[in-house]
Amino acid sequence: MNKKTPDYVSTSNPCKVCSPLGVSLAVKxxxxxxxxxxxxxxxxxxIRRYMISHFKEPLDIxxxxxxxxxxxxxxxxxxxxxxxxxxxxxxxxxxxxxxxCLSETIGDDLRAYCxxxxxxxxxxxxxxxxxxxxxxxxxxxxxxxxxxxxxxEKGDEKRQAVNIFPSMVSPADLRYxxxxxxxxxxxxxxMPDYSETLDGEIWGExxxxxxxGTPQKDxxxxxxxxxxxxxxPYTKEDISAACWLEEEYGVEHFDLLPPIGIRGTDELIDVxxxxxxxxxxxxxxxxxxxxxxxxxxxxxxTFGKRAVVYGDGDFVAGIASFLDEIGIVPVICxxxxxxxxxxxxxxxxLEETEPxxxxxxxxxxxxxxxxxxxxxxxxxxxxxxxxxxxxxxIPLVRCGFPIHDRIGGPRFLHVGxxxxxxxxxxxxxxxxxxxxxxxxxxxxxx
Amino acid sequence: MGSxxxxxxxxxxxxxxxxxxxxxxxxxxxxxxxxxxACVFCGSRVVLYPVADALHIVHGPIGCASFTWDIRGxxxxxxxxxxxxxxxxxxxxxxxxxxxxxxxxxxxxLGELHKPSAVFVYATCIAGIIxxxxxxxxxxxxxxxxxxxxxxxxxxFKGTKKDGYKAACDALAKIxxxxxxxxxxxxxxxxxxxxxLAGEAWMIEDYYRRMGVEVVSVLTGDGRIGKISRAHGASLxxxxxxxxxxxxxxxxxxxxxIPYIRVSYxxxxxxxxxxxxxxxxxxxxxxxRTKAEEIVRxxxxxxxxxxxxxxxxxxGKKAAVYVGGAFKAFSLIKALRLIDMSVVIAGSQTGNKxxxxxxxxxxxxxxxxxxxxxxxxxxxxxxxxxxxLFIGGVKERxxxxxxxxxxxxHNHERKIALAGYExxxxxYKEVYSSVMSPVWxxxxxxxxxxxxx
Ligand code: SF4
Ligand code: SF4
Numbered sequence: 005m006n007k008k009t010p011d012y013v014s015t016s017n018p019c020k021v022c023s024p025l026g027v028s029l030a031v032k033x034x035x036x037x038x039x040x041x042x043x044x045x046x047x048x049x050x051i052r053r054y055m056i057s058h059f060k061e062p063l064d065i066x067x068x069x070x071x072x073x074x075x076x077x078x079x080x081x082x083x084x085x086x087x088x089x090x091x092x093x094x095x096x097x098x099x100x101x102x103x104x105c106l107s108e109t110i111g112d113d114l115r116a117y118c119x120x121x122x123x124x125x126x127x128x129x130x131x132x133x134x135x136x137x138x139x140x141x142x143x144x145x146x147x148x149x150x151x152x153x154x155x156x157e158k159g160d161e162k163r164q165a166v167n168i169f170p171s172m173v174s175p176a177d178l179r180y181x182x183x184x185x186x187x188x189x190x191x192x193x194x195m196p197d198y199s200e201t202l203d204g205e206i207w208g209e210x211x212x213x214x215x216x217g218t219p220q221k222d223x224x225x226x227x228x229x230x231x232x233x234x235x236x237p238y239t240k241e242d243i244s245a246a247c248w249l250e251e252e253y254g255v256e257h258f259d260l261l262p263p264i265g266i267r268g269t270d271e272l273i274d275v276x277x278x279x280x281x282x283x284x285x286x287x288x289x290x291x292x293x294x295x296x297x298x299x300x301x302x303x304x305x306t307f308g309k310r311a312v313v314y315g316d317g318d319f320v321a322g323i324a325s326f327l328d329e330i331g332i333v334p335v336i337c338x339x340x341x342x343x344x345x346x347x348x349x350x351x352x353x354l355e356e357t358e359p360x361x362x363x364x365x366x367x368x369x370x371x372x373x374x375x376x377x378x379x380x381x382x383x384x385x386x387x388x389x390x391x392x393x394x395x396x397x398i399p400l401v402r403c404g405f406p407i408h409d410r411i412g413g414p415r416f417l418h419v420g421x422x423x424x425x426x427x428x429x430x431x432x433x434x435x436x437x438x439x440x441x442x443x444x445x446x447x448x449x450x
Numbered sequence: 451m452g453s454x455x456x457x458x459x460x461x462x463x464x465x466x467x468x469x470x471x472x473x474x475x476x477x478x479x480x481x482x483x484x485x486x487x488a489c490v491f492c493g494s495r496v497v498l499y500p501v502a503d504a505l506h507i508v509h510g511p512i513g514c515a516s517f518t519w520d521i522r523g524x525x526x527x528x529x530x531x532x533x534x535x536x537x538x539x540x541x542x543x544x545x546x547x548x549x550x551x552x553x554x555x556x557x558x559x560l561g562e563l564h565k566p567s568a569v570f571v572y573a574t575c576i577a578g579i580i581x582x583x584x585x586x587x588x589x590x591x592x593x594x595x596x597x598x599x600x601x602x603x604x605x606x607f608k609g610t611k612k613d614g615y616k617a618a619c620d621a622l623a624k625i626x627x628x629x630x631x632x633x634x635x636x637x638x639x640x641x642x643x644x645x646x647l648a649g650e651a652w653m654i655e656d657y658y659r660r661m662g663v664e665v666v667s668v669l670t671g672d673g674r675i676g677k678i679s680r681a682h683g684a685s686l687x688x689x690x691x692x693x694x695x696x697x698x699x700x701x702x703x704x705x706x707x708i709p710y711i712r713v714s715y716x717x718x719x720x721x722x723x724x725x726x727x728x729x730x731x732x733x734x735x736x737x738x739r740t741k742a743e744e745i746v747r748x749x750x751x752x753x754x755x756x757x758x759x760x761x762x763x764x765x766g767k768k769a770a771v772y773v774g775g776a777f778k779a780f781s782l783i784k785a786l787r788l789i790d791m792s793v794v795i796a797g798s799q800t801g802n803k804x805x806x807x808x809x810x811x812x813x814x815x816x817x818x819x820x821x822x823x824x825x826x827x828x829x830x831x832x833x834x835x836x837x838x839l840f841i842g843g844v845k846e847r848x849x850x851x852x853x854x855x856x857x858x859x860h861n862h863e864r865k866i867a868l869a870g871y872e873x874x875x876x877x878y879k880e881v882y883s884s885v886m887s888p889v890w891x892x893x894x895x896x897x898x899x900x901x902x903x
Contacts, residue, residue, distance in 0.1 A: 014556035015512060015539035022513030044575050044606040045479050046489025050517035053844050062848040064825055069481040070607045075579060086482030089456055093483075093826055105511045106575045106607065109545055137511055137542045206854045208894035210829030391520070391533075 017368035019314055019340025019388060025051045026144025027102035027132050028065045029172065033196025034152065035217035038096040038127075040066040040086050042079060042114060043104030058406035058413050059175075059202045064212070066090045070106060079112050084123060091125035094212045097220050098156075100148060101131045108136045130155040134243065140341035142316045143243055145172050146236065149195055150245040152223060154252075159224035164193040166279070167232040167255070169245050170419075171262060171318040172405060175203035177419045181263070184273070184420055187288065188280040193222040193229070195245070203414045231256035231279060233272070235263060236318055238349035261353055262318050263419045264427075265326030266295065272420075291421040298425055299330055302432045307331040309435065310378075312398075314338040314371060314385040317346055317364065319404045323384055325353040326424060332381075332431075333357040336374055338366040368392050382434055387413075399434045403427070456483060462822060464806070467815040473806045475821040479610075484824045486772070486845050487799045489606035491574055492518075493614020496862055497694050498570050498602065498621065500645045501673035502526035505566040507536045509553050509584060510574030514606075515539075523647045523865045526672050536560055540576055550582050557591040557599060567675035569599040570621060578605030598675070600624055611774070612693075612800050619697035625675060626702065631683025637732050638664040640681045640708075642699055643690035644715070646671025648867035654715050657725055657870065661741045663732070669695055682706045686731050688713055688724070693775070714777060715869040716877075717785035718753075722746045749871035757789065760878040765790035767885055770837040772820065772828060772846055773860060776801030776809055782841060782860070783812055789878060794835035797823050825849050839885050854893025856884030 024041050028051055031039035041048040048067035055063045066089075068074070068082040087099055103114055114131035123129075134147035149169060166189055170181060178199035185192045200216025226232075232246035237259040241247040249255040263272045269292075277284050309332045313320050317339045324334035334357065339346045343364040350362045361374055372392055383393050384401040387409045393400035407413030417423040436450050458480050464473040479485035491508075495518050498506065502524075508515035515537030526532065538556050540549050557569055569591070573584050584601040592599040600621040604614050639658065644651045651671030658665055666684040667677040687699045687710035699710040711731065713724035725746060729738040769791055771782050776798040783793045796809055797820030809819055818831045829849050832840060840850035843861030850857035858880045860868065868877045890896060 014507070014552075014560060015515070015535075015537045016560070017519060017535050018512050018516045018537065018539070020512060021516045022511060025513070040482065044489050045485055045487055046492055046575075046606040047513060048484075049486065049488040049492070049845070050513065054517050056844055056848055060848060060851070062825055062852055064484045066482045066484050067479075069479045069483075069485070070575075072608055075575070075607045082481045085480070089458075089480060089482030090484075092456060105513070105540075105545075106579060109576055109579050135542065137540065137545060140512070206893045206895075207852045208854055209833060210826060210849065210852060212826060388519075 015367045017388075017391070019338070019367055019371070020140040020316070021054065022047075022105070023134055023136050023139045023141060023144030023147065024102045024104050025054065026141035026146070026172070027100065027134075027148040028063070029055065029141075029198065030145045030148035030196045031100045032063065032201050032214075033178075033198035033217050034098060034100075034223065035219050036096050036213055037098040037100060037217065038064070038066060038090050038094050038213065039100045039102060040068055040083070040090060041104055042068045042083055042101050042112065043106040044070045044075075047104045047106075054406065057408045060414070061202050061204060061214070062210075064094070075106065075110060078110060079107055080117055083117055087123055087125055087127075087129060091123075091127055096127050096213060098152070099125070099127045099129045100152060101129065102144065102148070103132065103134070103136055105136045128157060138342060140316070142172055142318065142341060146239060146243040146245070150243050150248055153195070153226050153245040154248050156223050158227060159221060160228075161221075161225055162228040163222055163225040164191045165189045165230050166192045167226050167229045167246065167249065168192060168194045169232060169234040170194060171235050172316065173419060174405075174416050175199040175414045176417045177423065180417060180420050180422060184288065185276060187285045188276040188282050193218060193226065195223060195226070227253040227255060229255055231258065233258045233260060233275060235260050237261060238317070238343075238345040240344075261325065262322030264322030265329050265424050266292070266421070267329055267355075268322060268325060269420050269424065288421065291425075295421045295425045295428070298428055302428060303331060305432050305435055308333065309381040310335045312336040312338070312371070312375060312380050312383040314340060314366070314383070314389060315404045316341055317343040317349065319385075321349050321353045322418070323403075323427075324350060324359070326427060327384075328354045328357045330428065331356065333359070335360050335378075335380065336371070337362045338371050338374070339364040340366060382431065382438075384431070399438045401431050401434050403430070456480065459483065459827070462820065463827065464810070464819040466810055466813050466817045466819065472803065473819060473821055475806060476802055477822070479822055484826075485822055486824060486843075487822060488611060489575075490609050490611065490614040490617065491572060491604040491606045493611035493694070494572060494602045494604035494618040495614070496522075496611075496645075497615055497618035498670060499532055500524035500526070500670045501568075501570070501675065501678070502532045503529045503567040503674050505531055505536060505560055505564055505569045506572065507538065507553075507556060507560065507569060508572045508574060509538045509549065509577045509582070510540055510572075511576055512537055512539045514574045522645070522862045524645050524671060524862075525647075525649050527652075528674075531564060531566055545576065545580055548580060548582055549577060550587050553582065553584065554587050554591055557587070558594060561591065561595040561597070566597060568597050568625065569595070570602050571599065572602045573605050575606040578608065598625060598628075610800060615694040616697045619695060619701065622669065622678060622698050623701050625678045626681045626698070627679070627706070629676060629679030629683075631680050634666055634680065634683035635664050636685055637662060637735060637738070638666050638684045639686045639688050639728060640666050640684045641668045641671075641690070642687050642695040642710070643693070644668055644671045644869075645862065647862060648865055650715070650867045650869040650873065653867060653870040653872060657745055658728065660745055661725065661729065661738050662735075663728060663738065669698065682708065684708065686711065686728065688728060690714060693777070714781045716778065716781035716873070718750060718788065718871065718874055719784055720781050721870055721874075753871050753875050756875050757878065760882055761789040763882055763886060764878070767791045767838040768794045768836060769839045769841055770795035770828070770832050770835070772797045772823060772840070772842040774799050774843070776805030778860065779809060780812055785874065785877065791881075793817060794837055795820065795828070795831050797821065797828075829853055839881060854890055854895045856881070856887065856890070858884055
């Protein structure tokens with residue numbers, strides 16, 4: 005189904021960004037940590053700009069600022085200077101170094117650089133191992149979490165019962181996930197956790213590293229936890245932190261489907277309830293009941309509607325699964341990044357409906373061609389789909405990452421029962437707005 | 451927390467009448483300093499982006515193209531190819547085997563699909579490091595497509611944003627001079643360094659037209675290859691901005707003997723001078739000067755009462771200015787002075803010695819002058835100097851907001867016209883609506899209730 009291999013030529017209007025962005029996002033969710041993009045200045049600055057437009061928060065990301073010399077002779081010296089300067093100014097506990105395409109191409113051995121270099125920094129310095137070219141933001145995100153969990157000096161204290169490794173969700177999602185897990189376990193770790201660092205408050209003075217993030221001590225004790233939960237069952241194991249903990253330390257691992265929609269959330273709640281031995285708390289039971297009540301209220305507006313879903317793999321799978329369970333057909337499921345097992349992933353996420361197209365490594369030009377000649381009720385995904393939705397006159401439900409043309413992207417809730425309710429309301433109201441706008445009558449009851 | 455200023459950066463900071471010697475600048479960014487700068491590629495992209503009937507292909511891995519897709523507010527009156535993003539999206543195999551074949555196919559395929567008037571091929575860091583002969587690919591494909599295919603040597607690590615400007619100018623220089631210039635009158639100019647953000651070029655063109663000056667080509671706002679190819683037919687180049695297009699102006703002076711003047715369209719004073727200077731250049735036609743005076747009078751009489759309103763509201767407020775090029779800072783300082791606002795911090799990403807000297811002359815004593823600064827420094831001085839407003843780009847916005855002060859966007863991504871007379875009012879309105887917003891009353895700085903531990 006991957007129409008681009010073996011002979012695709014170019015990418016127009018991409019539906020992905022590169023892996024170092026994923027790294028810097030993940031590191032933003034670790035307590036007192038800084039990331040360094042090992043390469044030219046431009047990559048770090050562009051990544052900052054791109055993320056600031058979504059999160060509307062400061063995003064200090066350092067670069068080792070390659071020049072011609074380092075591009076030819078290697079960037080070891082620059083990296084050392086970067087580490088020293090970052091330590092001096094930000095005084096982080098952890099520095100995470102991400103390769104960029106440039107450092108990968110010239111063959112800089114980041115691991116070796118970070119392991120043995122003589123520096124005065126008191127920070128722990130870890131590098132992320134990941135391919136830069138073959139991958140995209142989500143791989144960088146998972147890769148960073150895994151590299152930090154694996155590389156971090158281990159503590160011997162048992163601190164948390166469970167490690168939660170979310171996908172690239174919103175700060176609001178992280179807050180809510182923590183709440184859910186917190187109602188089953190007194191101590192848990194959600195990693196990364198940028199719920200405060202990237203959706204914080206006005207400070208009054210500039211704080212070099214935003215407060216919040218997954219505590220370093222918890223990360224050091226991840227191997228002592230009873231079990232881990234991750235939400236990326238079809239992602240390669242070599243970038244999964246939970247897989248690593250299972251292999252190296254025998255930490256039990258539940259790799260669940262994304263907790264978007266009822267089925268996904270139920271699955272998560274079941275595991276939590278069963279492992280904790282606690283009953284599902286009343287507030288979650290009520291949330292679920294309210295959600296189902298709302299589904300009944302709106303089912304006529306949603307049934308049989310045709311949707312186009314695009315974005316990164318985990319997002320598309322989660323959203324498609326939710327649409328599927330409320331009777332909307334995710335007609336086109338397009339993953340913007342290369343994703344070998346995407347089709348399998350999608351098919352296993354759906355029960356009621358059958359998409360007409362499932363494919364990975366799709367850009368917006370492909371999507372436009374795919375949509376040619378057929379009718380759709382709405383598109384759902386990041387704001388990067390806006391030009392296409394405008395051109396085709398199809399409403400766009402903005403969610404996921406990035407949202408560059410609306411306020412509130414970081415506060416959009418996708419996960420859990422409350423997230424499903426939020427998605428439902430947004431989708432149905434989008435459909436109703438369209439219906440009302442298109443109507444010559446202008447009914448005031450719908 | 452460590453000190454906000456790194457030792458190696460100390461002499462890139464200058465405080466008027468307090469610091470000794472002169473500011474250091476035009477250095478490459480210090481590793482790990484979280485510079486607000488981008489790269490060479492960014493500089494080229496900024497200059498060429500508004501050329502709307504050309505294909506802009508980024509030769510490299512996907513990020514460089516993703517991050518610059520539809521990123522700016524440059525308007526086009528016709529085609530909008532510039533708002534699309536094209537990349538060769540290099541993968542591992544391409545890097546090993548070289549990307550030339552892929553690039554060639556991409557240019558051919560996209561060229562046939564979109565029928566552009568020219569193709570710009572941007573070299574990114576990776577294209578540079580794997581040693582693709584982009585120029586050769588461009589030559590081959592140009593023949594096939596029958597339109598100019600121009601390499602832009604913008605490898606990110608080969609210098610700073612300024613080198614990117616130069617690379618872009620080199621590409622433009624190959625188009626200039628290829629068109630038919632018959633019929634161009636003597637009283638004619640090119641507008642250089644104006645990117646038509648929110649239609650600014652159209653406003654400025656209109657002023658000149660009303661004066662009786664023909665605008666042959668705007669580089670590159672609402673740009674068209676056809677018009678650019680005729681640029682050598684103009685009598686004068688009018689160059690705006692901190693010299694992103696100065697290289698081209700220099701080149702045209704040398705090659706075609708076309709002189710250039712520097713102007714700014716920002717602020718009443720500078721905008722008016724931009725009209726007068728052009729009129730004076732064509733002094734054999736005194737009617738131009740009269741016409742310019744008329745326009746200035748007319749425009750100012752319209753906006754003066756409104757300026758008075760903003761002055762009353764904003765007098766005494768303090769601003770921090772951090773922009774890409776230093777030239778813009780000059781205009782901003784003057785514009786703010788007009789409403790009795792002062793500038794307490796003035797800095798740029800890419801100023802040179804001369805720029806900073808001028809800036810120093812223009813500034814009040816005690817003003818902090820910064821070269822290639824970063825969030826920690828900027829925020830430190832904003833607090834120290836008690837600024838009420840920050841003027842900068844997207845990356846500076848959250849700094850201002852986190853500190854609980856107003857912000858005005860003054861870079862290439864803005865969607866509001868700030869040039870010309872009308873733009874002046876828009877600018878004051880922007881400043882006003884941010885500085886005077888009641889929301890700041892709830893910011894911790896002004897609120898007795900402490901909201902963070
Ligand atoms: S790879 Fe080079 S050209 Fe591309 S954004 Fe990074 S620094 Fe700029
Ligand atoms: S070079 Fe690689 S890391 Fe840098 S912006 Fe481009 S794709 Fe991203």
